[in-house]
Amino acid sequence: MRARSGILLPAALAVVAVLWLPGCKKEEPAAGSASSSQTVDDSELIAMHKAMTENLTAIPFDKLTAAQIGRRLVIKARTPDRADPPPPPRGMVFRMGQTSIYSAKLHEVLPDSLKISAAYPTSGNLKIIEISQADIQTIHIGK
Numbered sequence: 404m405r406a407r408s409g410i411l412l413p414a415a416l417a418v419v420a421v422l423w424l425p426g427c428k429k430e431e432p433a434a435g436s437a438s439s440s441q442t443v444d445d446s447e448l449i450a451m452h453k454a455m456t457e458n459l460t461a462i463p464f465d466k467l468t469a470a471q472i473g474r475r476l477v478i479k480a481r482t483p484d485r486a487d488p489p490p491p492p493r494g495m496v497f498r499m500g501q502t503s504i505y506s507a508k509l510h511e512v513l514p515d516s517l518k519i520s521a522a523y524p525t526s527g528n529l530k531i532i533e534i535s536q537a538d539i540q541t542i543h544i545g546k
Contacts, residue, residue: 452504461542467509467542475508476506476544483538495532
């Protein structure tokens with residue numbers, strides 16, 4: 404099982420790179436366009452989410468318990484209006500328009516939110532992000 408999870412994350416990151424890199428070109432907004440914000444194709448978001456949640460189990464927010472702390476999870480949520488400084492470790496947060504996909508370990512279960520954590524690879528320090536239950540769309544957790 405350990406070898407499979409060691410292959411799963413690089414595979415998910417490869418899918419993300421393939422989906423993300425073509426969109427790296429800066430495009431000029433169309434004439435008469437009211438907004439220059441980047442729109443995300445739903446099929447890209449769906450493909451990325453599917454790749455990241457392979458071999459994980461969907462679970463509702465109210466079924467998470469303290470016994471699951473430390474397990475890997477993927478959360479799809481509404482993108483918050485704020486950013487939590489310092490920036491998260493690479494691979495922890497993927498922002499795609501109005502949706503963010505978080506890949507981390509469950510750090511704490513609170514009544515109205517979750518705290519997730521990921522380690523910075525060079526220092527070992529943890530980045531902890533709190534996600535409100537109201538923003539969470541789906542949760543998938545590993546075994």
